Amino acid sequence: MRYSRQRELIHEVIKATNTHPTANWIYKQARKKLANISLGTVYRNLDQLTDAGMINVITEGNMSRYDWNVIPHQHLRCSVCGKMSDIEIPDGEIKEKIKQNHQFDVEKVEMIFVGTCSDHN
Amino acid sequence: MRYSRQRELIHEVIKATNTHPTANWIYKQARKKLANISLGTVYRNLDQLTDAGMINVITEGNMSRYDWNVIPHQHLRCSVCGKMSDIEIPDGEIKEKIKQNHQFDVEKVEMIFVGTCSDHN
């Protein structure tokens, strides 16, 4: 994967937010710095950055969301405002139980807790 | 929601499999009994059955999958063969901790454990 200004910019955009943005949001931000970057380029680089382990992708729902935080963690999604926030859940014990009870080797854990965030009391 | 032969058939198709099928798979099965049922009808009824709590929908990945089992449970997805199987994870304790630590009311828990199933040893 050789250097490109576009990929660096896309990575910077993702690193600058905690909102778990969509590809289109990243595209719009990137265009502010590089007026004619294309949406295809954004998608291609998001895939490459994901494959390289430099970002994470969250595939729940009808649109993928991207995350600069590659340390394993899980998410709370508010069904009222749509905000997605981080939560740490230790999953070593769960993985071990799944291995024992189902003979299933867990590589990746995806938990989404849908509910109402503290902004709506 | 008034009776229709199409909705009954769609529900029957879902109840007859443990594969967590997609809308298109359900459509193809349904056509075997009702040759000109339309895909739009399948989608509309899947939504209605979901809203009525008669089936569940799994929204991980790029296609929704449907589940006759409405008792809360979670899923293992094999990245080799794509098979999706059920797993029971007690989540009451997790929900309580999320409430205390994040002031977030969890309504729905979606966990997917991606890995390798016992068919590939």
Add this chain to the structure above:
DNA sequence: ATATATATAGTAATGATTCCTATTACTTAA
């Protein structure tokens, strides 16, 4: 049996994502 409203089939539209291709721009080695 009739009226009313809901559901359907068939088709068009949408929206996210992927694919295609001529051109551009990193990178490496003379």
Add this chain to the structure above:
DNA sequence: TTAAGTAATAGGAATCATTACTATATATAT
């Protein structure tokens, strides 16, 4: 410092899941 060689890009077309539209059909209450 050039000049390949090749990976990456912009722009646009294509794909695929899902949703919207609409004229017709059907369920259900009276």
